[in-house]
Amino acid sequence: MHKISIKKRMNNARVYLGLFISLVSVFPSLVFPVNADSLQQKNVLLLHADNPLLPANIMMDHNFNSILKLTNPRPVALYSEYLEMVRFRSEGIEKKTLDLLKEKYSTLKLDLIIVTDDQSWDYMIAHGKDVFPEAPIVFCGITAGIIDVNTLKPNVTGNFKRLDVKNNFENILHIQPNTKEIYVIVGTSEQDAFYEAFARNVAAEFEKNIKITFIKGLSIEDTQKKISNLPRSTAVFYIAMYKDGTGKTFNPRDALYLLNKAANVPIYAPSDTYLGYGMVGGNLLSFADFSRNAAEIALQVLNGKNPADIPAVVSPNKNYFDFKEMQRWGIHEKNLPQGSIIINKQPGPWELYRWQVISVISIGVSGFVLILFLIFQIRLKRKARAEVLEVNAELEKSNRMLEADIAERMRTEKSLAENESRLRTLLQTIPDLIWLKDVDGVYRFCNPMAERFFGARETDIVGKSDYDLVGRELADFFRMHDRKAIAAGKPTANEEWLTFADDGYRGLFDTIKTPMRNAEGKLIGILGIAHDITARKQAEEAHKKLEAQFRQAQKMEAVGRLAGGVAHDFNNMLSIIIGYAELALNSIDPSAPLHANIHEITKAAQRSADLTRQLLAFARKQTIAPKVLDLNDTIAGMLKMLRRLIGEDIDLLWKPGGNLWSVNMDPSQLDQILANLTVNARDAISGVGKITIETGNAEFEKDYCETHAGFIPGHYVLVAFSDDGCGMDKEILSQLFEPFFTTKPLAKGTGLGLSTVYGIVKQNHGFINVYSEPGKGTTFKFYLPRHESEQVLADETHPAGKVPTGTETVLLVEDEASLLELARILLEKLGYTVLAAGSPNLAIQLVMEYTGEIHLLMTDVVMPEMSGRDLRHRLDALLPNLKCLFMSGYTANAIAHHGVLDEGLHFLQKPFSRETLAAKLREALND
Template sequence: MTANGDDFEKEVAALRKMNQVLIARVEHAINSSGSDYSIFEQNILLQNRVEERTNELEESNRRLAEYLKEEKRISEDLRASERRAALQRAAIAQLVLDQSIVSGDQPRALERITEILAATIDVARASVWKLSEDQTEFHCLTLYLARANSHQSCATIFQTNMFPRYFEAVLAGNRINAEDALNDPRTRELAESYLLPLGITSMLDSGIFKEGRLIGIICLEHTGPRRKWHADEESFISTAATIVAQLFLNEERRRAEERLRESEERFRILIKNSSDFMAIISVDGILRYISPAAERASGFSIAELKGKALRDIIHPDDIKDVMAVWNEAVRHPEKVFSVQYRHIHKTREWVYFEAIGQSCLAEPAINGVVASVRDITERRHAEQEKEKLHEQLAQAHKMESVGLLAGGVAHDFNNMLGVILGHAELAMAMTGSSGPIYKNLEEIRRAANRSTDITRQLLAFARKQTVVPQVIDLNETIAQMLKMIRRFIGEDIDLVWLPKSGLWPVKIDPSQIDQILINLCANARDAIVDLGKVTIETDSAVFDKVYCTAHPDFLPGEFVLLAISDNGCGMGQETLSHLFEPFFTTKKMGKGTGLGLAMVYGIVKQNNGFINVSSKPNQGTTFKIYLPRHTGEAALKSKANIVGVAETGHETILLVEDEPMILEIAKEMIEKQGYSVLTASTPGEAIRLARQHTGEIHLLITDVIMPDMNGRDLARNLQPLCPGLRYLFMSGYTANVIAQHGVLDEGIHFIQKPFTMKDLATRIRDVLSQTNP
């Protein structure tokens, strides 16, 4: 095969001519020699061979033509590629040497990069985008428009979840080379919102990566006819992306260095002005460096502290613990240590310090143990005070828990006492005072009454005692008790009364003041051997929030003080810590129940007051009770004398009680007074009786707490059936149904279980005699 197509054509023509000559010779030979089939056959074979060779030559000629054409295209592509490569090398040189990139001027550097990219690749638009830290948004940092040779303000933000295939493609292949961007599966989701409005037909994008993580994208966008992208162009945009990544990294480093400088400056200022101080201690326990704050904390100057050994400045009792921590820190430099100790102050007092640090003996620049030291003297004092407050709070919680238990026990106990007391009284009435068992019944009644007193003290402690508060003058109430108190404590003890004139009024059940005075004066009497003195005084007191912060049981505000003091034997701290606990007593067996002070505590708490006790062995005791000042308009009431009323009657009474024994004994006691009694063991039965009864029902006596319905709701349900019906509630303890924290609601009539026949008769008559129901 020749290298020239014309020569090849001549050769083919010569072969054809030769073929024709051979055929002619063969035909002549046949004609001359006669019909010789063998010669003719050879001629045919030769003719076919020539045709085959001719076709082969024609096919070779076609291939050669195609090769020459491809060779020409490749040569042209090579020349174009060399031109692009030259442009790209020049562009990279521009990028590397550009002053804005070298200096780290990121905004201008990005503008130059997009300008050079657009010019080198010959595209209409070039832009750089930054991915947000959470990888949810792309922010356009710069956009260059080649035709206008201008940079457009770019505030565009794309949500990555809007174009998932596009971003998946970038992450998967680092680049996107979309010749037909409108139909390419990687970019067609951009068509409606981005490509079509801007006339973009082809795209060449490259991801910007840092340590394998996508942080941005360079976008080159072509408008007009679709464009095929070359491999060298893809390689070039990847190089540009690397330069941008380095630019971002340099900017981050610059900012980090700037932050470091700012941090170092802040640290220097903090070290200088911090209340904590820094110390570097050598391996032999000598202070090598002390920051200025140490002067304020210790009172010593830096010069005085520097060079001091730890043993010279730490309390002898603490040095062992400090050195143990020190040795541990030296052995394990990877650990951070913490230790609290007492440090000598220049005033020769001990202050509490806390050191937190780590061994840096292996660091040549430090070669010591670094510690941050804080003055925690105030904190330690506060912790000690807090511990004290926690103990007080725990005591209050314990008292509350015991109170709940005591209240529950008293409730059940009262029910049984009611049965015992009622039957004893009925039996005494039947036998008469001359009966053979009357004295036995009298002893039973006395025991029941004594047990009743105990349960009432328990209820008072548990703040379940039923009370009817009145606005009183405390001085007047106490003055009425003085004569009885003097007889009670005896002639050998001097009673001193120191009332404060103009005392604020208080709201409390007067009987509770009597209980407080009797119990506290009894304790004072028992604490005095032979001669002594008991002082009762009143005053006004005001507490602010600062005081109450240190005394959690106290409340800020205005209070009336009742103080009872004696000069008896006093008490130690152990006794004081259990003083108000039920059944706690220091008296001999049979001399006290241990409920008196518990009852006083419950009364004070029930009336929103507080109590403070101060005592020392052989130095006497003072109880100070603070009751809230009453600021309402209610008139002051003195202790009124009870007017006697007739205890018998003829009215009809509906008695409701879910405890069968109490229901039975109460019915007998009421009937003994002449009343007609209807009994019911449930509220539902009581309502049915009221509906069926043809006569008038004058009074409802009901237990407060019952299954299905409480006493107050029962009274409401009976009101439409029995107009004018009066109510008397009874219970073994105060329920919130008729009282709040033991204080009866307005207009409520109540009798505490257990009750005597006389108490019940008097209370019934009193309720029935009221003008209004």
């Protein structure tokens, strides 16, 4: 058995160091949790062309196993395959090996393949896509540009090594300058031929200056004879011998060992696996270095990095030399290339006995120092005796002075104790948190309020830091503000939320921290005072909310007044336009070109009327006729119409809630809400999308409503309208319900759709919330009050038929002359006898003069002399059975309370068409 060399000891040390580093790198994964993906096992295949006993393979297997398994937090299963293609290559063996690999790995998913030499690389090029179709590859082998790393990109990267024959030849000539001939020994296997090609390419460059002879094809015995009797001016360069000329196979290192025994000149070689087996050294490719580098690259791939993003690198060779062989051949260190590494060098006396020499010197120096110290102590002792006598006299004098000082100190301490008692009483009475910390953040005092916060007695708090009393995050916050106060050198204030440990109270506190200094100006601690400002902040927030609500209410009131002022006159003019247009249509042949033009005038006027109604809806000024509704039935009846609005690319989902409460509202208003929301949702969805309508019951209590502005306690029916469109940001949400605000392109929207929805919900004493984020759609939730009475639900069907007529006498009162004339014409064409009056007083005069029966009063609501309601009361005394039909563009609460018609009252909204006039008139007469 060979004696263990220094090089081997260093290798062992590297192994132990590697294991230690591996443990350190693994330790965090043991302490800290990892996610499930990092615990998934990775399967790695090592593919060797040669046998498992080859020294290079043993070394590479060891490095891959150490790095991939021990330094990687995720589990790795390592598989090794030895193709034996160097010593036993044939088509039959290759086919059987291929079949065996297919069978072994058909069901195992490989996460990585590490190819360790050129022949296994060729094997992967030929068969890899069949056996391992998707696995990334890390190449770790010899190349001189022969192997193309682009062959299997983008799944390939690696760490390449070079057989540097040129540097080795130059090293031989540098070390042995008298060399005239170099014998190159190489075997006859395919692998040997691969290496031979490198050497022959380089040999051509050197043959001008030196003779290079290749020894190939001989048996191992003949090769030994050949190199046993060479001239002293020669050297041997051994590449490899996997097989000699007789077909006998070898481990190349074993063949080197046999050749070295017979050689009479130095042998050089290109691989570090030959060190210690008979070669002097050379410019060596290190299997240990480049396999470690390849393992580090493999770790990157296993951790998710794309092989195409990892550049392939070439591991540099290093100059290694064996000291024993150098001594054998008389080679001096000075002849070696600069930076060469020497192994098996025996240490000199200083290296062997360095620590023993240092220990002896240290003991001698220590003894000398001890003697000096003892001499110094003896002198000090003598001097101290003399000083003691002097000090005794001084002490007697000091005792007398001390007695007087003690008496004075006792009086002072009593006074301080009284002051401290008063101060402590004051601090314990103050309702603020008060505490004192030293410069290290350790508590030295706290009052009862601070005890409440920590949930502990002062005796348990003093001596501890924030990290002992509260969570780390809060402790970091406290210490940060301590340091700010210290850095500022003056009191600093901040606001912070604190939760008391004793009863869970949570409040906002204004905290002031002041650096405390002693008489010399030295920092001794931090004084903290925290005052509860929760109630003040809540009052300020409530005040801000009230101001915002007041401003919003003023804005809504202003728009409402504007809408009301415009509506009356505007609707009168629209009534005239629509009425005369309809008269013209009835008198023109439908096939005439003018008929279509007048029809467009009618449509434009109707659209203007719709716009006015939207303004009134937003301002909550429109007149409504509420009915008891089951929203499930009402919405179900609208679905067909809503689907026509959105088209075929958008799904409409209807999810009615069970046992839904009733509501009391105008059905037409619900139509407006859903139509407007549906149009907005349709415009927000690009392409295919989904709209969902849901209903349900909701109950809000007082505590909830106090924290949600606009909510009132009670029972409500919820309608939720959701879409998966583009959504809205906070800036758009803040202006969403303002009239005329729109994000649609010009001429694509009026900005009144959502303001109409808002006005209708508010008019029905409900409230509305919107939830939206860009890219995540929008949900509108509006809540309508539950109707508690047991009224019979409204029948929302409207019989259709022809325009009704009549022969009764109608008293028509309208202060707008054009509209008065139009209404008279329309009524007469419907068959009625009309008494037309331009003012209320004229209408009273006509009644008093007319001798026939008057069946119905049709009057405007807002008129200069008196309102239509007052006119009716005046005529009740004259005509007790007189029926009445009010008409107006804006009621101004003249006949309605908050826009809701009185029971049994008949109302005609301006502008109106001929058909609407006929139906309302007949309805009032038949009541």
